[in-house]
Amino acid sequence: MSTPVSPSAWELDEQLFSASTSLERQLRFALQYAVLAPSNHNAQPWRFIVDGDTVQLCADRTRALPVVDPFDREMLISCGAALLNLRVALSHFGVAYSITLFPSDFDPDIVARLKVTPDGHRDPALADLFSAVTRRVTTRAPFASELIAESFKKEVSDACDIEGAIAICVDERSSRQAIADLIAEADRIQFADPRFRRELASWIHPRRLGDGMPAYGAAVAGLLDLAAPLVTSVVRVFDVGAGTPATHQRLVEGSPLLVGIATIRDDREAWLAAGQALQRMLLVAASEGFTASYLNQPIEVGTLRDQLKTMLKVEAMPQLLLRVGRGPYVNHSPRRPLSDVVD
Numbered sequence: 001m002s003t004p005v006s007p008s009a010w011e012l013d014e015q016l017f018s019a020s021t022s023l024e025r026q027l028r029f030a031l032q033y034a035v036l037a038p039s040n041h042n043a044q045p046w047r048f049i050v051d052g053d054t055v056q057l058c059a060d061r062t063r064a065l066p067v068v069d070p071f072d073r074e075m076l077i078s079c080g081a082a083l084l085n086l087r088v089a090l091s092h093f094g095v096a097y098s099i100t101l102f103p104s105d106f107d108p109d110i111v112a113r114l115k116v117t118p119d120g121h122r123d124p125a126l127a128d129l130f131s132a133v134t135r136r137v138t139t140r141a142p143f144a145s146e147l148i149a150e151s152f153k154k155e156v157s158d159a160c161d162i163e164g165a166i167a168i169c170v171d172e173r174s175s176r177q178a179i180a181d182l183i184a185e186a187d188r189i190q191f192a193d194p195r196f197r198r199e200l201a202s203w204i205h206p207r208r209l210g211d212g213m214p215a216y217g218a219a220v221a222g223l224l225d226l227a228a229p230l231v232t233s234v235v236r237v238f239d240v241g242a243g244t245p246a247t248h249q250r251l252v253e254g255s256p257l258l259v260g261i262a263t264i265r266d267d268r269e270a271w272l273a274a275g276q277a278l279q280r281m282l283l284v285a286a287s288e289g290f291t292a293s294y295l296n297q298p299i300e301v302g303t304l305r306d307q308l309k310t311m312l313k314v315e316a317m318p319q320l321l322l323r324v325g326r327g328p329y330v331n332h333s334p335r336r337p338l339s340d341v342v343d
Contacts, residue, residue, distance in 0.1 A: 009335035010134050023053040023116050033133050034086035039078035041203035042333045044211050046082050048342045053116040059109045067199040073271050079111045080275020092130035096120035132286040139291040143325025148257045159284045165277035168312045170258040178311050180252035186297030210336035255323035262316035274319040295321045
């Protein structure tokens, strides 16, 4: 069993990076930032294989969520977010690279191959987001009420556009209410499924481990509001109460900004693009003091996804739904030791 991860996973000292060391060491150093990407249930479904000047990003299907994510769509979105973080770190340290997506015809779990090369890609705009990597956090608490500037909405849109996705900022009160109602319906459907409750329970831990959501943390308070109280050391089954739909409805209604992320296609390449767009948007938001949390339930319930598409008024497939604002300080979610995810 792995040793529980310490908070130092988020407390990195960039001064320890050395351009005079081997490329393999430089890549391993940058991967400390890649693993700080978000993932559903904080499952961290990725593995990295470092070989000299090359790192392969692989989907780790042992950490799949077969009930909530039966087609591994959210798994690849998470891998995309990790890839974006790796790009940010390398750009900050001045390391040029080239990337090939899904490079193997024989192993579909190899999501990307990144190779350090002197004439490779350099992105100063990504480098500017570096300090936000360790500041980004998921906040499920209510956000402060404030008017969101149009200039920030454009930044959100541009961040997604650069990565090949579409951001839809929902402003109309009637649209927000309709989406809130759809989220409430998705909540009822998901929590009525005992398989969903068991899968969720398996990722909520009563003590801090290297993955999942600590049961005592403020970050899962909203989830525990939807569930029965903890009666044993390990949560096994959740029951949904009458107040469940209202919880997320209130969060939507009280959020300064609601953002949908969509892609024209709905395949593995699109899912990876959505993950990179998500993380780029989150880093832009964190750079300006904003945080976010997810309301993906209508996308996870297949029968409701087309309804959300109509409500977002977009000719593309919704991949993510987020609320964005300024929230109270919350702890970062735990991370597995790098030795567990890097070969």
